[in-house]
């Protein structure tokens with residue numbers, strides 16, 4: 001199976017920093033099983049969430065892969081998630097956990113709770129890190145009809161549990177953040193029809 005661990009450990013965009021912002025747009029929104037210094041609701045511009053990445057090691061198996069979230073570029077779009085300020089040592093276990101196609105990327109992020117408006121200040125921004133599974137990684141499954149994606153998610157299970165639980169937890173967490181996400185809410189709806 002694919003293993004991006006070594007590649008990621010060379011992608012040191014925040015070398016020399018004692019802390020950095022990690023932006024979670026998938027399971028990291030509702031399951032942060034690492035230490036963090038601070039957590040803030042945030043979003044990134046120009047990206048949309050999609051269940052287009054295959055999961056052979058967490059929410060599925062090599063024989064029956066599940067589907068998990070990645071991001072695609074979309075001009076004008078906004079993707080909401082959760083930003084965690086972490087120390088750099090937190091990344092090594094994440095590199096291992098997300099080795100099936102995800103690479104560290106540096107992105108600008110905007111905090112939802114920044115000071116905006118009254119005094120004319122711009123929203124507070126920072127550079128951050130995401131784990132991105134791009135369309136050239138071997139575990140990428142890509143687009144499919146929503147009903148087919150929901151069907152695949154409904155039946156897939158892996159060492160981290162049911163694929164359906166991942167989707168339902170993500171939809172619930174996004175609702176709690178007050179975030180819009182047509183793809184995720186439509187998939188949740190399709191899953192509940194099965």
Ligand code: BEZ
Nearest residue numbers: 024025026027028098131
């Ligand atoms: C996320 O929640 O942002 C995420 C988690 C695992 C792999 C990629 C992204």
